Amino acid sequence: SVTLYGLIDAGYAYRSDNYDATKGSRQGFDGGIANGSRLGFRGVEEITPGLKGKFVIEAGINVDTGTAAQSGLTWGRQAWVGLDFGAAEARFGRQYTPQYLIYSEIDPFNHGTVSKASNIFTHIISRADNAAYVTTPFFGDVFSVDAEYAFNRSGDEAVANAKDKRFYAIGPKLQFGKTVKILANYSETKEKGQSNADSVLDIGAVLDFNVVKLTGAYALPKFETTPVKGEAKKYNRFLVGATLPLGNWSLLASYAYSKDKNDLDEKAVQYGIGGSYAFSKRTDTYFGYSRIDANDSLKGKGYSVADSSNAGNDYRTGFNVGIRHKF
Amino acid sequence: SVTLYGLIDAGYAYRSDNYDATKGSRQGFDGGIANGSRLGFRGVEEITPGLKGKFVIEAGINVDTGTAAQSGLTWGRQAWVGLDFGAAEARFGRQYTPQYLIYSEIDPFNHGTVSKASNIFTHIISRADNAAYVTTPFFGDVFSVDAEYAFNRSGDEAVANAKDKRFYAIGPKLQFGKTVKILANYSETKEKGQSNADSVLDIGAVLDFNVVKLTGAYALPKFETTPVKGEAKKYNRFLVGATLPLGNWSLLASYAYSKDKNDLDEKAVQYGIGGSYAFSKRTDTYFGYSRIDANDSLKGKGYSVADSSNAGNDYRTGFNVGIRHKF
Amino acid sequence: SVTLYGLIDAGYAYRSDNYDATKGSRQGFDGGIANGSRLGFRGVEEITPGLKGKFVIEAGINVDTGTAAQSGLTWGRQAWVGLDFGAAEARFGRQYTPQYLIYSEIDPFNHGTVSKASNIFTHIISRADNAAYVTTPFFGDVFSVDAEYAFNRSGDEAVANAKDKRFYAIGPKLQFGKTVKILANYSETKEKGQSNADSVLDIGAVLDFNVVKLTGAYALPKFETTPVKGEAKKYNRFLVGATLPLGNWSLLASYAYSKDKNDLDEKAVQYGIGGSYAFSKRTDTYFGYSRIDANDSLKGKGYSVADSSNAGNDYRTGFNVGIRHKF
Numbered sequence: 001s002v003t004l005y006g007l008i009d010a011g012y013a014y015r016s017d018n019y020d021a022t023k024g025s026r027q028g029f030d031g032g033i034a035n036g037s038r039l040g041f042r043g044v045e046e047i048t049p050g051l052k053g054k055f056v057i058e059a060g061i062n063v064d065t066g067t068a069a070q071s072g073l074t075w076g077r078q079a080w081v082g083l084d085f086g087a088a089e090a091r092f093g094r095q096y097t098p099q100y101l102i103y104s105e106i107d108p109f110n111h112g113t114v115s116k117a118s119n120i121f122t123h124i125i126s127r128a129d130n131a132a133y134v135t136t137p138f139f140g141d142v143f144s145v146d147a148e149y150a151f152n153r154s155g156d157e158a159v160a161n162a163k164d165k166r167f168y169a170i171g172p173k174l175q176f177g178k179t180v181k182i183l184a185n186y187s188e189t190k191e192k193g194q195s196n197a198d199s200v201l202d203i204g205a206v207l208d209f210n211v212v213k214l215t216g217a218y219a220l221p222k223f224e225t226t227p228v229k230g231e232a233k234k235y236n237r238f239l240v241g242a243t244l245p246l247g248n249w250s251l252l253a254s255y256a257y258s259k260d261k262n263d264l265d266e267k268a269v270q271y272g273i274g275g276s277y278a279f280s281k282r283t284d285t286y287f288g289y290s291r292i293d294a295n296d297s298l299k300g301k302g303y304s305v306a307d308s309s310n311a312g313n314d315y316r317t318g319f320n321v322g323i324r325h326k327f
Numbered sequence: 328s329v330t331l332y333g334l335i336d337a338g339y340a341y342r343s344d345n346y347d348a349t350k351g352s353r354q355g356f357d358g359g360i361a362n363g364s365r366l367g368f369r370g371v372e373e374i375t376p377g378l379k380g381k382f383v384i385e386a387g388i389n390v391d392t393g394t395a396a397q398s399g400l401t402w403g404r405q406a407w408v409g410l411d412f413g414a415a416e417a418r419f420g421r422q423y424t425p426q427y428l429i430y431s432e433i434d435p436f437n438h439g440t441v442s443k444a445s446n447i448f449t450h451i452i453s454r455a456d457n458a459a460y461v462t463t464p465f466f467g468d469v470f471s472v473d474a475e476y477a478f479n480r481s482g483d484e485a486v487a488n489a490k491d492k493r494f495y496a497i498g499p500k501l502q503f504g505k506t507v508k509i510l511a512n513y514s515e516t517k518e519k520g521q522s523n524a525d526s527v528l529d530i531g532a533v534l535d536f537n538v539v540k541l542t543g544a545y546a547l548p549k550f551e552t553t554p555v556k557g558e559a560k561k562y563n564r565f566l567v568g569a570t571l572p573l574g575n576w577s578l579l580a581s582y583a584y585s586k587d588k589n590d591l592d593e594k595a596v597q598y599g600i601g602g603s604y605a606f607s608k609r610t611d612t613y614f615g616y617s618r619i620d621a622n623d624s625l626k627g628k629g630y631s632v633a634d635s636s637n638a639g640n641d642y643r644t645g646f647n648v649g650i651r652h653k654f
Numbered sequence: 655s656v657t658l659y660g661l662i663d664a665g666y667a668y669r670s671d672n673y674d675a676t677k678g679s680r681q682g683f684d685g686g687i688a689n690g691s692r693l694g695f696r697g698v699e700e701i702t703p704g705l706k707g708k709f710v711i712e713a714g715i716n717v718d719t720g721t722a723a724q725s726g727l728t729w730g731r732q733a734w735v736g737l738d739f740g741a742a743e744a745r746f747g748r749q750y751t752p753q754y755l756i757y758s759e760i761d762p763f764n765h766g767t768v769s770k771a772s773n774i775f776t777h778i779i780s781r782a783d784n785a786a787y788v789t790t791p792f793f794g795d796v797f798s799v800d801a802e803y804a805f806n807r808s809g810d811e812a813v814a815n816a817k818d819k820r821f822y823a824i825g826p827k828l829q830f831g832k833t834v835k836i837l838a839n840y841s842e843t844k845e846k847g848q849s850n851a852d853s854v855l856d857i858g859a860v861l862d863f864n865v866v867k868l869t870g871a872y873a874l875p876k877f878e879t880t881p882v883k884g885e886a887k888k889y890n891r892f893l894v895g896a897t898l899p900l901g902n903w904s905l906l907a908s909y910a911y912s913k914d915k916n917d918l919d920e921k922a923v924q925y926g927i928g929g930s931y932a933f934s935k936r937t938d939t940y941f942g943y944s945r946i947d948a949n950d951s952l953k954g955k956g957y958s959v960a961d962s963s964n965a966g967n968d969y970r971t972g973f974n975v976g977i978r979h980k981f
Contacts, residue, residue, distance in 0.1 A: 028811035157355035
């Protein structure tokens with residue numbers, strides 16, 4: 001009743017065009033380019049016909065250096081235990097956010113390779129510590145909802161909960177047959193005792209025509225804790241993506257756009273292409289290229305060609321090729 | 328011949344009444360409240376009819392934050408290899424102390440939840456590094472003994488063994504049928520080359536009447552390395568506990584008492600109640616409440632409502648509820 | 655298709671005769687004396703008759719203290735994914751060097767116990783991060799070759815690859831029947847943009863006469879980055895070893911010699927003996943003794959009785975005895 005599973009990903013990556021012109025290119029054999037390498041253990045126990053006990057513990061692994069991924073967390077990807085009541089499942093522990101999970105469907109690059117959406121959609125929060133998560137199946141095959149609450153989003157709750165970053169999120173989903181899916185997220189992070197919150201509304205769509213899958217998203221992040229000109233920092237962001245399956249091949253493309261709404265002219269755009277060739281269901285090779293158009297003044301603001309496990313380090317152009325093996 | 332096993336525990340905890348009145352309450356979704364979450368691998372090889380090879384490696388996991396438990400040790404719960412000769416088993420590595428293991432039987436809360444005995448019995452030492460451990464079966468179904476020696480109780484032995492904390496323990500046990508068990512421990516920690524030792528004598532009993540299990544312990548810790556008024560710091564400590572199984576329910580209660588023997592009037596008392604409801608043999612839910620009566624002057628001395636994985640942080644009242652899943 | 659495997663090793667070690675006369679002996683219960691304790695997961699997928707997908711992730715474990723071995727790397731022993739094309743296998747990740755692997759065959763103590771060759775052959779590099787590794791089978795049953803390239807030998811590649819330590823190695827092997835094997839390595843480490851390299855040529859032989867196995871090696875390390883008297887620091891090093899299997903017993907001996915070629919009279923010699931008794935194919939006990947002859951002036955230069963997991967700490971005499979269990 002315990003399943004061991006995982007994925008090992010490694011390859012070559014090349015990055016250039018640094019915001020800091022004194023920095024040359026960087027190349028390397030990196031791990032976890034398209035998907036973070038991982039080892040996981042998951043279990044499901046059928047307690048009664050309507051009740052299941054479940055758990056997942058999943059370790060992120062930097063196979064290029066042997067370190068634990070997620071900045072050194074031994075079990076940094078997921079760690080939770082829960083009960084599945086059929087109409088809803090409740091879990092406690094370190095978990096993905098509803099936002100991350102909807103972009104896993106919307107971003108053709110699924111948070112990986114140098115073309116991932118979060119290089120422009122820098123407001124995507126992957127995981128929350130100390131979280132309770134409730135998820136439902138699709139009621140009437142049409143509607144489902146995820147919700148999450150964390151007493152402190154990152155790191156243990158403090159004594160007296162001082163400076164804890166309370167986080168909540170709600171993510172409704174609609175699906176119409178196998179072709180159309182509408183995905184949304186509203187989430188907010190607020191320090192305990194403070195009134196200023198950082199929040200975001202994300203709305204996305206997936207149109208799966210089998211011969212091609214088209215995806216899109218619109219996001220309105222708002223950061224009250226880092227105001228400019230006396231008002232919250234705000235952005236308009238959108239993404240369009242396409243996935244084209246061709247036998248063992250899969251071709252991917254996306255365009256992501258971000259511009260501030262505070263008349264600062266902070267505009268960043270990413271063009272990403274890539275693809276993969278499946279040797280088997282479990283093993284494939286992938287490649288990709290990404291370019292970000294953004295002014296030098298956006299140095300250090302995160303608009304750079306990171307991949308699933310490796311930082312972008314202020315580079316605006318990236319190329320990667322690698323191997324990915326699931327087990 | 329290798330078995331993968333584990334336990335994932337997470338839930339909600341609330342703590343209040345801090346020794347420091349300026350600190351408010353703390354609440355959170357925590358991991359490992361009733362039992363530390365873990366993933367383990369154990370193996371037994373039957374070498375010859377009278378000889379077995381054995382090992383255990385067990386990782387503690389903070390599922391609320393994805394970190395390794397035991398203050399960041401990747402394999403912090405247990406890690407040892409040994410030979411079982413039938414009449415005795417000898418193991419080498421990081422291991423529990425005989426003291427910890429007898430309190431696993433005496434403490435109704437088994438070192439977990441906000442009601443655990445060690446909130447008052449602060450002298451309990453869980454594990455020793457660099458240890459040899461010998462354990463025997465019950466000879467004549469009556470008598471068994473455990474013994475442990477560690478060249479340094481915590482962390483690697485130093486060059487020239489400088490300042491190594493030598494540790495030894497002996498733990499005899501008697502059992503009379505299935506009803507009566509007497510458990511004892513004497514252990515000592517002494518820095519190499521020093522004469523001052525910290526030692527403790529623990530004596531406990533388990534009376535298992537099936538409808539109810541009653542337990543008790545008396546302990547005499549003595550700390551020569553932290554003297555007061557020119558003499559060793561000493562305590563009188565006792566514990567009484569009860570476990571009441573009621574079908575799928577189990578109700579637990581304990582009373583723990585500590586007072587110094589140096590006329591300092593350092594008195595701390597804990598009232599703990601709790602229970603669990605088993606959905607199945609592997610999955611249950613638990614709850615508990617604990618209150619410590621101790622003067623504000625005992626701030627920072629450890630008499631606080633810690634649980635299996637989370638510090639008490641000077642709080643004197645605690646409540647917890649959670650899920651526990653074994654695999 | 656995933657195999658869980660490992661080895662747990664622990665025992666007693668005694669070291670004395672420190673270069674620093676003020677330091678006494680050190681004894682302890684240590685882990686990983688003869689072989690580093692480990693837990694590994696490896697998988698092979700037969701994709702097509704001529705193509706396999708492969709991976710290994712292997713965690714080093716200090717069973718004496720519960721820490722991750724390899725200086726705290728959670729997956730520090732090996733972590734790679736690769737494709738096996740039959741005529742060659744290509745892997746990416748953190749991996750052994752060809753040099754380490756040939757000494758696994760040449761050193762009777764296989765990089766372990768207080769007698770290991772690298773106590774004198776201090777130029778042996780175990781692993782490279784960020785590495786691509788190509789290995790071939792024995793063509794015509796006679797010739798094979800390994801090659802490795804790393805963009806940075808230790809730790810992630812830096813921004814702009816600044817100060818990255820580029821590493822490459824080539825290791826050809828010849829075998830003549832089951833009796834004779836010739837093994838070689840040439841490897842070089844060079845900081846990006848620098849012309850000074852540290853390099854080494856290693857040549858070894860294994861003569862396996864079944865009743866006894868004789869091994870030998872000659873090495874010429876050259877360190878341009880740490881020159882003396884205006885020229886590269888250079889050494890002459892050789893090793894002879896013998897392995898004598900006697901039923902369940904195995905007796906081991908080696909002699910290792912190092913002398914500088916810069917007329918500094920830096921001479922260090924190690925005499926190592928040891929052996930093991932196999933209780934079964936998976937469990938054995940081992941013992942060993944090692945003595946290094948070197949002047950006090952070589953203090954801190956690494957000629958000390960380290961074992962597979964524990965530092966020599968400038969001790970020149972060592973004894974060990976322990977248990978080793980494979981699974």
